[in-house]
Amino acid sequence: MRTWFLTGASQGLGLELASQLLERGDAVAATTRSRERLLSSLDGVGTGRLLALEVELGDEQAVTAAVDRAAETFGRIDVVVNNAGYGLLGAVEDVSDAAVRTLFDVQVFGAWNVVRAALPLLRAQRSGHIVNVSSVLGLTAVPGWGAYCAAKFALEGMSEALAGEVAPYGVTVTIAEPGYLRTSFLTPGALTAVTHAGDAYQDIARMIDDHRKLQGNQLGDPAKAAAALVGIVDRGDTRLHQILGSDAYAYATAKVDALREDLEAGKELALTTDRADA
Numbered sequence: 001m002r003t004w005f006l007t008g009a010s011q012g013l014g015l016e017l018a019s020q021l022l023e024r025g026d027a028v029a030a031t032t033r034s035r036e037r038l039l040s041s042l043d044g045v046g047t048g049r050l051l052a053l054e055v056e057l058g059d060e061q062a063v064t065a066a067v068d069r070a071a072e073t074f075g076r077i078d079v080v081v082n083n084a085g086y087g088l089l090g091a092v093e094d095v096s097d098a099a100v101r102t103l104f105d106v107q108v109f110g111a112w113n114v115v116r117a118a119l120p121l122l123r124a125q126r127s128g129h130i131v132n133v134s135s136v137l138g139l140t141a142v143p144g145w146g147a148y149c150a151a152k153f154a155l156e157g158m159s160e161a162l163a164g165e166v167a168p169y170g171v172t173v174t175i176a177e178p179g180y181l182r183t184s185f186l187t188p189g190a191l192t193a194v195t196h197a198g199d200a201y202q203d204i205a206r207m208i209d210d211h212r213k214l215q216g217n218q219l220g221d222p223a224k225a226a227a228a229l230v231g232i233v234d235r236g237d238t239r240l241h242q243i244l245g246s247d248a249y250a251y252a253t254a255k256v257d258a259l260r261e262d263l264e265a266g267k268e269l270a271l272t273t274d275r276a277d278a
Contacts, residue, residue, distance in 0.1 A: 001025055001026055001027060002021075002026045002027070002078040002079055002233075003026070003027040003028075003029070003070070003074040003075070003076055003077050003078050003079070004017075004021055004026060004027070004028045004029070004077075004078065004079045004080075004081060005029045005031075005067060005070050005077050005079070005080045005081070005114070005118060006018055006021075006028055006029070006030045006031070006080075006081045006083060007030075007031045007055075007057060007081065007082050007083050007084040007110065007111075007114060008031070008032070008083040008084030008085060008133075009028070009030035009031060009032050009038055009052075009083070010030075010032040010033070010034055010037045010038040010041060011037075011041070012181065012222060013083055013133065013178070013181060013222050013225055013226060014030075014081075014083040014084070015038070015041055015042075016222045016223050016225070016226040017081065017083065017226040017229065017230070018030050018038075018042065018046075018050070019042060019045055020223075020226050020227060020230060021046075021230065022042065022045045022046025022049055022050055023045055023046070025049070026049065027049040027050075027051075027074045028046065028049065028050050028051070029051040029053060029066070029067075029069075029070030029073065029074065029077070030050065030051070030052055030053065031053050031054075031055040031057065031066060031084070032052060032053070032054060032055075033054065033056075034054070035052045035053070035054045038052050039052055051069070051070055051073050051074070053066045053069065053070075057084055057105070057106055057109075057110025057111075057113060057114070058105030058106065058109055058110055058113070059113075060113045060116075060117075063110070063113040063114055063117050064113070064116075064117040066117075067114065067117035067118050067121070068117075071121055076121070076125060077118055077121050077122070077128070078127070078128060078129070079128065079129045079130075079131065079233050080114060080115065080118045080122075080128070080129070080130045080131070081130075081131045081133065081229070082110070082111035082114055082115070082130070082131070082132045082133060082155075083133040084106055084107070084110055084111075085106060085107045085133070085151075086103075086106065087148060088100075088103050088147045088148050088194075089144050089145065089148070089194065089204075089207075089208050090144065090146075090147070090194030090204065090208075091143070091144065091146070091194075091200070091201040091204050092146040092147070093200075093201070094194045094201065095146065095147045095194050096194075099147065099194065100147050100150070103147055103148070103151050104150075104151055104154070107151040107152065107154075107155060108151050108154045108155055108158070111132055111155055111158070112158060115130060115158075115162065118130075119166065119171070122166070122169065122171045123166070123169040123171065125170075126169055126170040127170045127171065128170070128171045128172070129171070129172045129173075129174065129233050129236075130159075130162070130166075130171065130172070130173045130174070131173075131174045131176055131229055131232070131233065132155055132158075132159045132173070132174070132175050132176070133176045133178070134152045134155050134156050134159070134175050134176060134177050135148075135152045135177055135178060135179075135248075136177045136178065136179050136243065136245075136247070136248035136251045136252055137149045137152050137251075138152030138153055138155060138156040138175070138177060139156070139177060139251070139252050139255055140251050140252065140254070140255035141153075143203070143204055143207070144204040144207050144208065155175075156175060159173055159175045159240075160175070160240065163240055172236070172237075172238050173240065174229075174232055174233075174237070174239070174240065174241075174242055175240060175241050175242070176225075176229055176242050176244060177241060177242065177243050177244065177248055177252065178220055178225055178243075178244035178245055178248055179219065179220055179243075179244065179245030179246070179247035179248030179249075179251065180219055180220055180245070180247055181220035181221070181222045181225055181244075181245070219245055219246060219247050220244065220245045220247070220248075225244045225245075228242070228244060229242075
């Protein structure tokens with residue numbers, strides 16, 4: 001039996017993860033903004049092995065207290081999954097400072113707070129696995145997703161650095177990069193959309209409408225995605241990046257190809273900026 005500390009557990013991929021883990025006999029400390037909703041969704045699964053915690057992830061002290069309580073309750077923490085997040089759509093010009101900061105509080109600083117609180121425990125054990133749930137939009141960016149991509153790019157950068165820092169302590173880091181999962185992510189209650197009042201960025205306004213119509217038709221199966229993440233941990237897989245979904249694979253490989261093309265096209269200029277005496 002492993003003990004998991006999981007954020008964003010009351011819906012979508014997080015709820016599916018919590019359910020699968022509890023059903024197979026693991027212990028789960030799950031953070032949520034609604035303990036009642038989480039308990040109702042799980043409907044008694046894993047009673048005695050679930051610690052449901054209402055936590056504002058942007059509050060460093062609250063996160064530390066939650067991690068400490070999980071360790072005290074279950075004796076240890078083996079796996080940390082930073083899954084909490086939500087969508088924010090709109091042109092870079094249109095998205096407010098407050099909206100971006102709130103997004104970063106959850107998807108960047110929230111994950112950072114969890115990692116910072118859990119690592120002393122994992123290092124002392126000289127074992128553990130951190131799974132940071134990013135997105136294929138942490139690898140590539142598209143119009144209208146600037147704020148969301150910025151947050152996921154930041155999570156990717158932190159995670160890549162973290163992987164090298166904690167490897168000597170027996171701690172593994174995995175960055176999960178799903179495409180569109182068939183969850184409630186694109187519903188009005190979960191997806192915040194900002195549209196320009198004038199004529200600018202009408203293409204983005206249409207893209208937002210198209211995304212709302214995509215709800216319920218996404219390619220990705222959250223149950224299969226959750227099982228894939230559990231399998232990565234069970235196998236002790238040390239691969240840093242894990243794409244989830246054929247759509248994510250297509251987006252990611254297109255980005256790699258475009259990036260390589262840019263690098264090669266700019267190579268001649270790049271080499272001219274070295275010092276002559278180097």
